[in-house]
Amino acid sequence: MSLNISVIVPLKNEEESLPELAAWIDRVMRENKFTYEVWMIDDGSTDSSWQVIQQLGAENPGIKGIKFQRNYGKSAALNEGFAAAKGDVVITMDADLQDSPDEIPELYRMIVEDGYDLVSGWKKKRYDNAFTKNLPSKLYNYTTTRMSGVKLHDMNCGLKSYRRKVVKSIEVYGEMHRYIPVIAKWNGFRNIGEKVVEHRARKYGTSKFGLERFINGFLDLATIMFIGKFGKRPMHFFGALGTLFFLLGFIIAGYLSLAKIFYDKYNMTDRPIFFLALLAMIIGSQLFLTGFIGELVTRNASERNTYLVEARLDNAQ
Structure with missing residues (x-):
C-alpha cells in the first residue's frame, strides 16, 4: 500500500x-x-x-x-x-x-x-x-x-x-x-x-x-x-567573458601600436592604458582556459549526460 x-x-x-x-x-x-x-x-x-x-x-x-x-x-x-x-x-x-x-x-x-x-x-x-x-x-x-x-x-x-x-x-x-x-x-x-x-x-x-x-x-x-x-556548458560563460576581455585588450594594444607607428612621439610603455590592455588580454586568456578546464571536468563527471526525462514514447517492435 x-x-x-x-x-x-x-x-x-x-x-x-x-x-x-x-x-x-x-x-x-x-x-x-x-x-x-x-x-x-x-x-x-x-x-x-x-x-x-x-x-x-x-x-x-x-x-x-x-x-x-x-x-x-x-x-x-x-x-x-x-x-x-x-x-x-x-x-x-x-x-x-x-x-x-x-x-x-x-x-x-x-x-x-x-x-x-x-x-x-x-x-x-x-x-x-x-x-x-x-x-x-x-x-x-x-x-x-x-x-x-x-x-x-x-x-x-x-x-x-x-x-x-x-x-x-x-x-x-x-x-x-x-x-x-x-x-x-x-x-x-x-x-x-x-x-x-x-x-x-x-x-x-x-x-x-x-x-x-x-x-x-x-x-x-x-x-x-x-x-x-x-553547469553543463561552462565554456559558454567563461569563453564568452574571456573572448570579450581579450578582444578589448587586443583593440587597445592595436590602437597604441598604430599611434607608435604614425606618431612616433608616443612611447607605448609610458602610457597607463598599455598596462590596461595587457591586463585585459591576460585575464581574457585565463578565463578562456578556465572554460576549457570546466569543459574537461564536465565531460568526465558521472552525470555529464544525465537529464530528467518527463515522458518517453517508444513504438519500436
Whole structure:
C-alpha cells in the first residue's frame, strides 16, 4: 500500500517540541484518513532530541528518524529526508511548532488535485523580529525573484509540499535549502504554487540561524544561477567573458601600436592604458582556459549526460 504523505522534519535541539509536533501531525493525518510517515532528521543535536525520536518511534511506527553524527545543516537534513521519503506527496516543516500541521491537507490537495509540482508556504503575518528577520527576508525574496524568475513571496518558508518526483530529482547542499523552488525550476518543474500559511510564535527554545545566513544565502544563489545556466556548458560563460576581455585588450594594444607607428612621439610603455590592455588580454586568456578546464571536468563527471526525462514514447517492435 502506497503512502499518501511523507513529512520531513529537520531539527536540532528541539526535544521539548517533538512530542507535541508528532501528536499534532498524527491527529491531522487520522482526521483526513491519510497514510503517512514522518522522518525526523536530527542534525547533530546536543540535547535529548534523538532519545525523544526513538521513544516516539516506539509508540508510533510512522515516526522514523535519521541522526547525523555532527551538525551538517538544514540542507543536508532535507537531502537525506528526500532520499528516504516514500510518500506520493512530500511535505517539509520545521520542528519548532512555528509551522502548523493543520496546513497539511490543503498542501496535499494542491499537489494531487490542482496539479502543482511544488507549493511553497507564505507566512504573510510573521512573529519574528522585524529588523533581524522580516526586513532581510523581504530583501532576500525580492532579489531571488528578480534573479531567478520564480515569483514567491516567501522563498525560505520551511513549510512546503512537493510531488514525489520533484524531491527525487533535486539535490540540496550547503545552504541551498532556501532556493529549492529555484532548483526545481531549473530541473524542469515549473508548476510552482504558493499558499498563505499560519506562522506561530516560537513556543520552545531559540532560533538556530545567525546573521551569517544572509552572506551564505547570496553566495548559494549565485552558485545556483550559474549551475542552472552553465553547469553543463561552462565554456559558454567563461569563453564568452574571456573572448570579450581579450578582444578589448587586443583593440587597445592595436590602437597604441598604430599611434607608435604614425606618431612616433608616443612611447607605448609610458602610457597607463598599455598596462590596461595587457591586463585585459591576460585575464581574457585565463578565463578562456578556465572554460576549457570546466569543459574537461564536465565531460568526465558521472552525470555529464544525465537529464530528467518527463515522458518517453517508444513504438519500436
